[in-house]
Amino acid sequence: MKITFRMGPDENREVPFEEGETVMRVAVENGIDGITGDCGGGCACATCHVYIDEAWIDRVGVPEPDSTEACMIEVAPADPKPTSRLGCQIVLNAALDGLVVEVPEGQ
Template sequence: MPIINFISDNDELIPVTVKSGTNVKDAALDNNIDGIFGECGGSCTCATCHVYVDENWFDKIPQSDEFEQDMLEFAPEVTWQSRLSCQIKVDDALDGIKIIIPTRQY
């Protein structure tokens, strides 16, 4: 089973083991990771699950679609590493991925 390495806004490493096919938002919520809310339930309509994907992993995940890019306009402090965690499904190829939690979602 793949591991997601969450990096909190105070640089704490929080490794979480998930089933293959789980999205990053659900993994965060299921494991009480602070800083990810997912108010829309994962339907890509709120941007409260905004995260930064570590630069070494960014090119290993599928590219965001136009709808996700539009939603990211509502997230604060967006960078080139920004993604909505509800849109990132983790499989064995992403075992060890580093996900950085932003300091705020609003």
């Protein structure tokens, strides 16, 4: 199974993942620039903020309003969008094979 990280208009990196991993863990383990996961996946730092590709948002979902994730996205280094998620909160599975996420510029 694979996930594609968009890191600019002309730079995409496709990397493999195992079911049960998080987007943040896959990014860190594969050296994706802009995703550091400073808190280790505890939903406490927003250094794994990503934008979900619009074609995938229905499968991935959005954070619950007023949840810890939603609050952390508001203080993320990059501007939040309706498709913003924290990578540490997205647990990957076979239904997300092919997922495309964008790493926010300036993160």
